Amino acid sequence: MDQGAVDELKAKKLCHACVGEAYLSGEIAREGKRVKCSYCGKTRRCYSIGDVAERVQVAFEQHYVRTSDQPTSWQYRLMSDSESSYDWSRDGEPVTDAIANAAEIPQEAAEDIQQLLEAEHDDFDSAAMGEESEFSGDTYYEEKGTSDRVWQEEWRNFENSLKTEARFFSRTAARHLASIFDGIDDLRTSSGQPSVLDAGPGTDFHAVYRARVFQSRDKLEEALCRPDTHLGSPPASVAAAGRMNARGISVFYGSNDPKVAIAEVRPPVGSQVAVARFEIIKPLRLLDLTALTAVTVTGSIFDPDHAGRMERAMFLRTLTERITKPVMPDDEHFEYLATQAIADFLATESSIPIDGIIFPSVQAAGDVLNVVLFHKAARVEAVTLPKGTEIRARTGHMEEEGWEDDYEVVEEVPPAPEEPAAETKPKSGWPNFAALAALPWEPHDPDWRDVSLRVVIDTVTVHQVRRVEFETDEFIVTRRRWKKHEPDF
Structure with missing residues (x-):
């Protein structure tokens, strides 16, 4: 032509x-x-x-x-x-x-x-x-079919950079995570399920169970007395590294099922596990990794950005498996780096407000979910007690036949004070400095976070671990013997 x-x-x-x-x-x-x-x-x-x-x-x-x-x-x-x-x-x-x-x-x-x-x-x-x-x-x-090959390669580079190059202040890692998660709250599954869901009062996700394993009877009794402080998120000084947090970063791990909460703490036989239900009392937004496995993208081939969105959605459908894959204890130090970086990014750097992550359990099968609430959303409301209350707990008592397990907490409150006589106001406009000096001094609470959780006291239970069951796939090891043959020259 x-x-x-x-x-x-x-x-x-x-x-x-x-x-x-x-x-x-x-x-x-x-x-x-x-x-x-x-x-x-x-x-x-x-x-x-x-x-x-x-x-x-x-x-x-x-x-x-x-x-x-x-x-x-x-x-x-x-x-x-x-x-x-x-x-x-x-x-x-x-x-x-x-x-x-x-x-x-x-x-x-x-x-x-x-x-x-x-x-x-x-x-x-x-x-x-x-x-x-x-x-x-x-x-x-x-x-042609959609391929997430480029996204997979970038993820491998991201993991490698965290392990071998820059663990902290990696702008390359931050840019990669931003490309994955920016605007993720707009994604939906084919059935319309959002990838970021609302949790808390008036929602379907308004309570979680948390478990803690004890090998000491004294520490268990201490926790039963104050489950708000001992069964909630740990203090930063003793917060161990986990799948979604680095050491020293206090977060709240929980589950929507008490049995799964027990399985997640991996209790040894002979230990005791305390479990409590926590109500989410503040509106929170949680990234639902289970929804990412089914995200879909609709659009036009004439939209120049549509191909990129399809490739990203394909990668996101595999991301949940990457984040939740079982990790052997000896490998946790390195293999948790990527998931810890994701949690830090979503908690502090994300363009959309995210308070935690919902993810499937790797310890239990079925329709069960785990949740991690980031540090900013992990504060538990203190149990209200009258001033001067003394609390004691027991885990059992001796009978003629021997030790009898019996878990009980007793709160001993002081008698109600008499109504004070009405004080006459001083004629002077100056404050009563003597009365102010007599007031008990209470230290200022340095915790800036809003309260997000409330322990339901009457849901606390103790589970004695008698045995642990495993579900395995068994493979027979074949063994063969071959006779060596000398090479011919």
């Missing part, structure tokens, strides 16, 4: 009404010029066919692949088999049909776009050798 014919085709106009694909049609309606359409004859907002061809080319580069014009070796064997009825046909659809169906435009417009793109990709040497070029009239195209 000579240049004059190419220029003539480029100048033809296509109106938004002749385009059935919603995204492209809307773009033309917003940004096109009001002229006469070359295909329907109506005066509407239009793009030139040259502009539409450019959009088609970009969309096909991102979402379509040209199929092979030759059978595979396996298909050749089937075709040459006299007993086979196999008849080879090329995959995909003819290029003009593919263009017309993708943009939902008239066949004439699709043919004009195909001719423009064929002229642009025309290769004299390839044509001389009988090879197809992109968009030539006899090519076939089909939509």
Whole structure:
């Protein structure tokens, strides 16, 4: 096709009404010029066919692949088999049909776009050798699958940088996490389930169970007296490193099932586990990793950002498995670095407010969930006790037959004070400094966090671990013996 014919085709106009694909049609309606359409004859907002061809080319580069014009070796064997009825046909659809169906435009417009793109990709040497070029009239195209290969590679680089390069203040890691999680609250599953859910009062997720293992009877009794301080998140000075927190960062781990809460603390046989239910008393927003496994993205192939969103969604569907995979105790120091970095990022750097993460349990099967509330959302409300209350607990008592397990907490409160006589106001306007000095001094609470959790006192239970059961996959080890043979020289 000579240049004059190419220029003539480029100048033809296509109106938004002749385009059935919603995204492209809307773009033309917003940004096109009001002229006469070359295909329907109506005066509407239009793009030139040259502009539409450019959009088609970009969309096909991102979402379509040209199929092979030759059978595979396996298909050749089937075709040459006299007993086979196999008849080879090329995959995909003819290029003009593919263009017309993708943009939902008239066949004439699709043919004009195909001719423009064929002229642009025309290769004299390839044509001389009988090879197809992109968009030539006899090519076939089909939509290609989404690949998250680039995202997977970037994740491996992210993990490696944390382990070997910069564990703290890594801007590379921060940028990678931002690319993954920015705007994640807009994602939904095919059933409409959000990836970030609301928790707390008036929601379906308003309570969690937390367990703590004890091997000392004295420490257990201390915890039963004040479950708010001993069964809640630990003080920073004793906070051990976990899947979602570095050492010294106090967070709240819990579960929606008390049995799973026990399994998660991995209690040894002979120990005792205290479990309590905690109400979430403050509205929180939690990233639900279980929803990420089914996130879907809808959009148009003519949206230049759509391919990237599809690749990101594909990666997110595998991210939950990466974050929650079982880690051997000897490997926790390094293998938890990535998940700890994610939690730190979401707690402090994320563009959307996130207070914690919901994730599936690796210790128990079924529809059970674990939750980690970040430090900012892990404060437990102190149990209200009358001033001067003395608390004692017991875990059992001796009977004639021997020790009898019996868990009890007793609160001994002081008698109610008598009503004080009405004081006469001093005639002077000065404060009563003697009375102020007599007031008991109480230290200022340095904890800046709002209270997010309240322990339900009457839900506290103690579980004595008698045995631990395992579910395993058994494999037989085969053993063979071979006789060595001396090499021949």
